[in-house]
Amino acid sequence: xxxxxxxxxxxxxxxxxxxxxxxxxxxxxxxxxxxxxxxxxxxxxxxxxxxxxxxxxxxxxxxxxxxxxxxxxxxxxxxxxxxxxxxxxxx
Numbered sequence: 660x661x662x663x664x665x666x667x668x669x670x671x672x673x674x675x676x677x678x679x680x681x682x683x684x685x686x687x688x689x690x691x692x693x694x695x696x697x698x699x700x701x702x703x704x705x706x707x708x709x710x711x712x713x714x715x716x717x718x719x720x721x722x723x724x725x726x727x728x729x730x731x732x733x734x735x736x737x738x739x740x741x742x743x744x745x746x747x748x749x750x
Contacts (some may be wrong), residue, residue, distance in 0.1 A: 660697065661681050661682060662679050662680065662681050663679070663680045664680075665677070665678045665679075666735070667695045668731060670714075670732060670734045670735050671734055671735070671738050671739050672739070673688055673690075673691070673734050673739065673740055674688075674690075675687070675688055675689075675720060675727065675730055675731055675734065677723065678730065679723065682698065682739045683696060683697045683698040683699075684696065684697055684723040685697075685698065685723075686723065686726050686727050686730055688730060688734075688740060689708070691710065691740055691742075692704070692709030693705065693709070693740070693742065694706040694709075694712075695718070695726055695730070695738045696747070697723075699717075702717055702720060703717070703718050703719070703721060703726065704716060704717050704718060705718055705719050705746060705749060707742060707746065716746060717750065718746070718749040718750055719750060721749070724750065729749060730745065730749055733745045733748055
């Protein structure tokens with residue numbers, strides 16, 4: 660059985676979810692459907708195009724809390740999401 664916990668915060672009309680399961684973790688930015696996770700591939704990566712889930716880019720092997728804090732700080736400082744800039748911050 661897969662156990663799941665989820666928390667979220669809303670900053671500048673973006674909801675950032677922090678999800679943990681027994682098989683890995685994710686950070687999701689909504690409503691943009693940007694997914695950062697460590698599922699399936701053994702490394703942390705960002706799915707930057709919700710319409711093409713197979714597109715992904717490897718990021719530093721941060722733990723979930725570090726990634727979540729980077730995403731929250733980015734959205735707060737930029738008053739929203741600047742995807743290319745966020746990807747650079749995560750690398």
